[in-house]
């Protein structure tokens with residue numbers, strides 16, 4: 001299949017997968033997450049960090065969209081959910097809609113975004129620094145700041161928009177700040193596997209890599225997670 005005939009989701013959108021989605025797609029338990037400081041990059045509009053903090057975890061989320069006002073961020077999140085819903089609607093063999101035409105993930109993502117926005121608004125008012133605006137491949141943290149970094153639905157997902165050099169630099173940067181990095185999924189938005197995965201693993205000196213089979217939460221075909229350990 002050529003790239004043009006594949007169904008790619010389009011410009012990078014701000015999605016809002018849930019804490020439960022993260023546990024499943026990254027093959028993590030709550031106790032894994034409570035073991036040490038966690039980085040979520042990109043955090044998007046996920047309630048992952050808010051939920052983990054409410055369970056006693058320490059977590060920082062990074063996303064370039066965190067320098068937007070709450071109003072502008074809310075508009076971008078809603079526009080992203082509309083974009084992905086319309087894209088999913090073109091692929092009924094891949095995604096489920098109910099009898100009213102509502103995509104099964106839409107209300108779930110909406111609830112996650114609401115919890116994220118409440119937490120983000122509180123964080124902005126209190127200046128607690130749980131949400132940091134930054135862009136891979138440059139993170140504003142010292143070496144080894146985190147026990148674990150989770151990175152979902154940016155690398156590999158948008159391989160049509162980010163080249164190999166970006167992917168390598170981004171993974172190296174995540175490994176600089178965290179001793180373990182989990183990346184999911186290992187395909188682009190059309191479900192095509194990332195072509196340069198072997199090359200990427202070969203270029204990561206001194207890093208051990210495992211590919212786990214996991215339960216994909218948006219699309220069952222998205223069932224692989226890469227675990228990198230320094």
Ligand SMILES: C[S@@+](CC[C@H](N)C(=O)[O-])C[C@H]1O[C@@H](n2cnc3c(N)ncnc32)[C@H](O)[C@@H]1O
Nearest residue numbers: 013014015016017042043044065135136152153
């Ligand atoms: C599809 S969302 C994923 C959010 C969340 N991990 C999830 O699964 O719901 C992709 C996010 O990547 C962010 N992003 C775009 N370019 C980035 C970059 N260079 N570094 C970090 N995040 C970036 C976008 O702002 C967007 O929120």
